[in-house]
Amino acid sequence: DDAAVYDLGDGTAIVSTTDFFMPIVDDPEDFGRIASVNAISDIYAMGGTPLVAIAILGWPIDKIPPEVANKVIDGSRKACAEAGIPLAGGHSIDSPEPIFGLAVTGRVDKNHLKQNGGATVGCRLFLTKPIGVGILSTAQKKGKLKPEHANIARDSMVQLNKAGETFGRLPYIKAMTDVTGFGLLGHLTEMCEASGVSAVVEFDKVPFLNLDILNHYLDEKCIPGGTHRNWDSYGHKVAPLPGRQRFLLCDPQTSGGLLVAVEPQKENDFRLEANKLGLILDQMGDIHERKEKLVRVV
Secondary structure (H helix, E strand, C coil), X not given: CCCEEEECCCCEEEEEEEEEECCCCCCHHHHHHHHHHHHHHHHHHCCCEEEEEEEEEEECCCXXXXXXXXXXXXXXXXXXXXXXXXXXXXXXXXXXXXXXEEEEEEEEEHHHCCCCCXXXXXXXXXXXXXXXXXXXXXXXXXXXXXXXXXXXXXXXXXCCXXXXXXXXXXXXXXXXXXXXXXXXXXXXXXXXXXXXXXEEECHHHCCECCHHHHHHHHHCCCCCHHHHHHHHHHHHHECCCCHHHHHHHCCXXXXXXXXXXXXXXXXXXXXXXXXXXXXXXXXXXXXXXXXXXXXXXX
């Protein structure tokens, strides 16, 4: 699951998580904001409400001025303010490379707790954010990202998964997790394993940032190293699929969307709730009885 949960014994539980990483964008404020949104997402992915955040900062003080670190913190404060929580302190160390993230504490009604297990046969699968940020981030690192594409990944990564707080209160959502470093196929495989089921994904219905743009950068060999590691770790659980689809569906995400399994008879109700939150979502797959291959892409 996405975070640790401690039962308080009164019908509520504390949700605790931490996440941090090295810069994936050039702008320090964007880096702080993205890292913070990514960390807070784990609380939302379990149907919880974030309460407070503590910063984790590693900084090469002999290489990068502290003023740049202050901009990272400013970005974090913006993300926390948007989530309605204080950035209440933190800890910093001298490190060879800059790192930043948060430790986040939240709460959840035990009846609203969502986990990646619990999906049942017939459930419809939805994803709340398009995928592809790993490919675009790699293009940026290689100096191949076109100026007109500079903010596509950034604009997705700074979006909070606040919808998860509402989704936690919907009993017809049977399983939920956020899609991050393992890519869509990896997190869906984990959901299937935890639920004792298999899944079928319709490739043409998977939300991508912009498939033409992503294919251009795949042609330019902008494939994250994590993509290959992902496939090596769980590819044997997935039915064979073409290399191009594999590169896209195993693309490691930072601050990715929520993968949600919804009871089939409540699909329309879910769409309406998502619409109220500004999300227009299309079904991209469904859950089937357990098979040897946990995920099949059609």
